[in-house]
Amino acid sequence: MVARVSQAVGAWHKRRMYKFLSGLALAALSVSPLAAEEAAKALTPGDIVDAAPAADWAPIAPSDVIVMDLAPGAGGQARRVVIQLMPAPFSQGWVANIRKLVAARWYDGIAVVRVQDNYVVQWGDPDGEDPRKAKPLPGGLGIVPESDYVVPARQFPFRVQLKSNRSTDAYAKAALAVTGWPVAFGEDGAWPIHCYGMVGVGRNLSPDTGSGAELYAVIGTPPRQIDRNIALVGRVIAGIEHLSSLPRGTGPLGFYETPAERVPILSVRMGNEVSGLPAYEYLSTESASFAAYADKRANRKDDFYIRPAGGVDICNVPVPVRVAGGGVKRVGM
């Protein structure tokens, strides 16, 4: 007998909203159940996402993604990674730098230099720490202050009321998916969250905040301890497997020890510069479909799940992303 971890089918149960919302009053988030709820008998989170009406999907503009082509794999296969840049009000200074670096073709020819298991894949200029050999950066890059790791609450488009107690999130008063992204809220404002696949800006010691010339993607347990300490600028929406399955580096912090181990980056382009790029879209976090999907992530009970969790961590409610009209990978796990 080969058992299967996750071939779950089962009955739809009407359950209370997932617990991490309990600390919040959100003006814009609908919690009304899906119209199909009563009829549905065997919905998984993935089923709910697949059944979401077209109106619940929001387009991702090609001009807001960067397309990173790694050198082909050992078998000659293409390795393309697509990253959606973070919208306002978050991290816009670094995002502007990244746009300039792409325009200058600065990323072309750099490499993946670090793969630390259960932490990050990082790419940059392998010679960046040697002033004599470092690749010159283009002019016009901004120096972004540390204060921009957090957005003052008044800048945030949603009115969020914080209770005096902490929520069930260990790192913030509340954490939830809003405006399409995982966001934490605290007394000092709002900030994006280091979930799997999120992309951030490597930097040196404080007060350096990084330019955006070196980037990393999370490939393990969400390293929430670096929230508010490093800028997040986006998330991988396609091709994460080309990063997460790379051989781990054997040097300190997972750096590759020899140049031969590095993975060359052939080019990085804005999505609107790439012909034939699929049209990506994400499930609106303000839609009824998303609320039902998040609820199912927290309270699944069916022929496989015998005991609903009764709650869910923000990083276990990834915002579904798909090629327009296609299916979503991984949500149904």
Next chain:
Amino acid sequence: MVARVSQAVGAWHKRRMYKFLSGLALAALSVSPLAAEEAAKALTPGDIVDAAPAADWAPIAPSDVIVMDLAPGAGGQARRVVIQLMPAPFSQGWVANIRKLVAARWYDGIAVVRVQDNYVVQWGDPDGEDPRKAKPLPGGLGIVPESDYVVPARQFPFRVQLKSNRSTDAYAKAALAVTGWPVAFGEDGAWPIHCYGMVGVGRNLSPDTGSGAELYAVIGTPPRQIDRNIALVGRVIAGIEHLSSLPRGTGPLGFYETPAERVPILSVRMGNEVSGLPAYEYLSTESASFAAYADKRANRKDDFYIRPAGGVDICNVPVPVRVAGGGVKRVGM
């Protein structure tokens, strides 16, 4: 300039105990600060672990680990994965089955059949679902009831008092590392937690609980929603990179689509059957060193970390494991 995500050094700050302990009163857990605290000026979590006295380390008996040798990699390199089995009171029915399967050499010749990104690597009999071709299981395997996913609190060796409010854990009233393992506590008892590297038992639909013939390891965001729904039987203590860096399967749920993609398992042996196996040990979760390490994971502030998290998720406090007398990988990230 090549920025670095994690080259953190900094001053030691005396801070309150990490927040996820706040909901608990633990008879056995010392929270007294390290003797070296006042003198230390630049300790990272890894530094604290490295400075832990020998008495704070507990041996892992070779008879409590299984050693899984995969077929060599493309470059001919050995790929050995070492898994520590879970002690009483958890999951002992499944652990007993695994010992029988190892004794019968049943695992020899099976394969890694599934690698789903940000979820699990799974191994078992590729023909297990075909009754005509499935590899016969040895006699004497127990059928373990679903009730054994959770241990009644009275069986748990520590007296744990639960407050009426939930802790900052989204999945349980409390979650913390005790008796060497990540454990959740709720009204129905205690249960082990699906953190990165934890090993569990694949199964079919309820009420099947799996025999232990098919196993998986977590390689992504901790899938806490399957806590109390699937048996956990251990954790990878060495060689996780040989699983986590495997190519992702392209079939549904990350199953490999062709036999050629599968990774053969040459042999699985108990640690005491393997000559030359290193002596592994873990940092006692009841030691002062562990308390200081966990506190630093929650409240790091130094030349790199400008803003302490003020809390920490249970899966971001991995129990340090090392080869006796050697260093610990990854804790210092």
